[in-house]
Amino acid sequence: MLKKEKARSEKEVTLFNNHSVRRVWNNAEEKWYFSVVDVVAVLSQSSISKRYWSDLKGKLKMEGSQVYEKIVRLKFLAKDKKYYLSDAADVETILRLIQSIPSPKAEPFKSWLAKVGQERIQEIKNPELGLSRARNDWLRCFIFSLTFFHLGFVRLRA
Numbered sequence: 001m002l003k004k005e006k007a008r009s010e011k012e013v014t015l016f017n018n019h020s021v022r023r024v025w026n027n028a029e030e031k032w033y034f035s036v037v038d039v040v041a042v043l044s045q046s047s048i049s050k051r052y053w054s055d056l057k058g059k060l061k062m063e064g065s066q067v068y069e070k071i072v073r074l075k076f077l078a079k080d081k082k083y084y085l086s087d088a089a090d091v092e093t094i095l096r097l098i099q100s101i102p103s104p105k106a107e108p109f110k111s112w113l114a115k116v117g118q119e120r121i122q123e124i125k126n127p128e129l130g131l132s133r134a135r136n137d138w139l140r141c142f143i144f145s146l147t148f149f150h151l152g153f154v155r156l157r158a
Helices: 002-007 036-044 049-063 091-098 106-125 127-157
Strands: 009-016 019-026 031-035 072-077 083-090
Touching: 009 106, 019 036, 019 072, 031 036, 031 072, 031 091, 036 049, 036 083, 036 091, 036 106, 083 091, 091 106
Parallel strands: none
Antiparallel strands: 009 019, 019 031, 031 083, 072 083
């Protein structure tokens, strides 16, 4: 049973400037893995972030970049509420990947990654902080959903 507990991971979505970034906490390695497609979407502001990542991945592979070699495939929750394999990377690899994407959001994103790591350390020390953060995230998403639904409903009626 102890082995299963170590292999278990937490899956969640976090926000960076109102953009969702899917992440998985790996208990065995004690580090976060982030969805590369989500990170690329935030930094590139491309309408087709999967295509942008596909092109960038090909370029990195041709250059023999170590970043490409450290990308792993993990299951992330999709919009249809099912889990699908997607490219993922730890914080170190994401920081290297950021250097390949010209973006004015690169520095704020690096700071955000550091904050996410610090929050996790604090939550391990005090689990009540994790519950409080989860409750606040849920409330924020709930209020956003209500606002979005209300605005959509008003427009439909008008």
